[in-house]
Amino acid sequence: MNDRTAERGDGRVGFLISLALLGAGAFVGVKIIPVRVNAYEFRDFIQEECRFAATRNSDAEIYKRIFDKAKDLQLPLEKKNLRMERTTHEMIISAKYEQTIDLKFKTFVYKFDYEERAPLF
Numbered sequence: 001m002n003d004r005t006a007e008r009g010d011g012r013v014g015f016l017i018s019l020a021l022l023g024a025g026a027f028v029g030v031k032i033i034p035v036r037v038n039a040y041e042f043r044d045f046i047q048e049e050c051r052f053a054a055t056r057n058s059d060a061e062i063y064k065r066i067f068d069k070a071k072d073l074q075l076p077l078e079k080k081n082l083r084m085e086r087t088t089h090e091m092i093i094s095a096k097y098e099q100t101i102d103l104k105f106k107t108f109v110y111k112f113d114y115e116e117r118a119p120l121f
Contacts, residue, residue: 031101032108038073039112045069046093050118053091059084066093075099075112092117 049062056062063084070077077097085092094115101108 028103031103032110035099035101035110038075039110042070042073042075042095042112043114043116046095046114046116047118050091050093050116053086053093053118054120059086062093066095070095070097086120088120090117090119 046066049056049066053059053062063082067077067079067082070082075097076099077095081096083092083094092115094113096113097111099110099112101110
């Protein structure tokens with residue numbers, strides 16, 4: 001009797017399990033990666049606005065630019081969660097929001113809470 005007949009189908013089951021895991025990983029990646037990329041882009045924008053606050057005309061202009069960027073990135077930022085404070089020595093900008101990610105089997109809440117401080121010259 002040939003030993004190969006007892007192994008029939010073992011390779012297919014392993015392949016199907018690997019394929020299912022790869023598909024699940026890709027699905028989760030497609031859901032989470034864009035949210036994280038937008039959060040990093042928004043954080044970088046806040047840093048830039050804070051660093052160049054001394055060259056901007058007004059705090060209202062900075063506030064509008066940051067809030068518009070959040071809208072462009074489709075972030076659920078509410079006006080009450082975007083705060084700015086200008087002291088004699090520094091600019092402080094903070095933003096906070098929560099974004100729900102539906103993974104079909106679980107709901108994940110991504111929490112963004114960031115504060116940037118930069119000196120004014």
